[in-house]
Amino acid sequence: MNDQYTRRSFLKKAYRLTIGTTLTILFGYTYARFIEPKQLEVTEHSIRSSFIPEPFDGVKILQFSDTHIGHYYDARQLEQLVETINHLKPDLVLFTGDLIDAPDQYGHPEELIPILKKIVAPLGKFAIYGNHDHGGYGTESYKIIMELSDFQLLVNSYIPITVKNSSIYLAGLDDYMLGRPDFEQTLGKIPENSYTIFLAHEPDVAKVSHSYPVQLQLSGHSHGGQIQIPFIGPIVTPPYGTEYVEGFYSIGQKPLTLYVNRGLGTTRVPFRFFSKPEISLFTLKAD
Structure with missing residues (x-):
């Protein structure tokens, strides 16, 4: 009798454990596939520096990155994103790369132009x-899309942003993995003692850029790991996005401030877990 009762109790516990495990897996899959990828987070930050000219105090800079349109991120979501961006009323808008996931497979890239064109930024819209x-x-095709959308594409180049006869500099590196990046051409001729914002898709290039007179580097690429395990961190990170995965880092003796944006879309797998999609809003503060 006792043996039978013990076997029956064991089977009940095993059944409950199996059901509980199955429900947990189903919930985890549903959350990572359908819920978190749509939980857009707007992160707001203040950037202080003695190099920021007084007329730039309070200027708002918005960064968005890694939409990967075509891989479970569509034009309708991009339209909603643009509405959110314009609601925040940034002065300067910066896109740090990876617009379409697979350009040779996306059928209607021209539909993105009128959407991106709606973004309003008095001091300009720039992309890398x-x-x-x-x-x-x-x-x-990416060059055509961005230019027709009123974005200026920075490719190993820099440009002054001027407010009331004072300037900061914005520099953009060609992609480190598949482009022809040239740090010296991008950063080597910027006037000394100028506040410089450096756009580089892959965050790990900060190991090179920190040796130049750059105060702020904005990057994407890593997706914040896209899938993170609590207390462990990202399961997989892409090349040149392994050391700096998300958020702020201080690098070098100067130091260089690096911010890694988690991006908006997904790639390879359509999941996000403990790595919500993000747009970043930076407010400059003259220190």
Whole structure:
């Protein structure tokens, strides 16, 4: 009798454990596939520096990155994103690469132009190449899309941003993986003692850029790991996005401030777990 009762109790516990495990897996899958990828987070930060000119005090800079359109991120979501961006009323908008996941497989890239064109930024809209923008024969099509959307594409180049006769500098590196990056051409001729914002798709290039007179580097690429395990961290990170995965880092003796944006879309697998999609809003403070 006791043996039978013990076996029956064991089977009940095993059944409950199996059901509980199955429900947990189903919930985890549903959350990572359908819920978290749509939980857009707006992160707001203040950036202080003695190099920031007084007229730039309070200027708002918005960064968005890694939409990967075509891989479970569509034009409708991009339209909603643009509405959110315009609601925040940024002065300057920066896109740090990977617009379309697979340019050679996306059927209607022209539909993105009127959407991106709606973004309003009084001090300008600027973009750089990501590895997916060069991949899939996308180099020229990405250039056309961004320029027709009123974005200025920075490719190993820099430009002054001027307010009331004072300037900061914005520099953009060609993609480190699939482009032809040139740090010296991008950063070597910027006037000394100028506040410089450096756009580079892959965050790990900060190990090179920190040796130049750059105060702030904005990057994407890593997706914050896209799937993170609590207390462990990201399962997989991409090349040149392994050391700096998300958020702020201080690098070098100067130091360089690096911010890694988690991006908006997904790639390879359509999941996000403990790595919500993000747009970043930075407010400059003259210190």
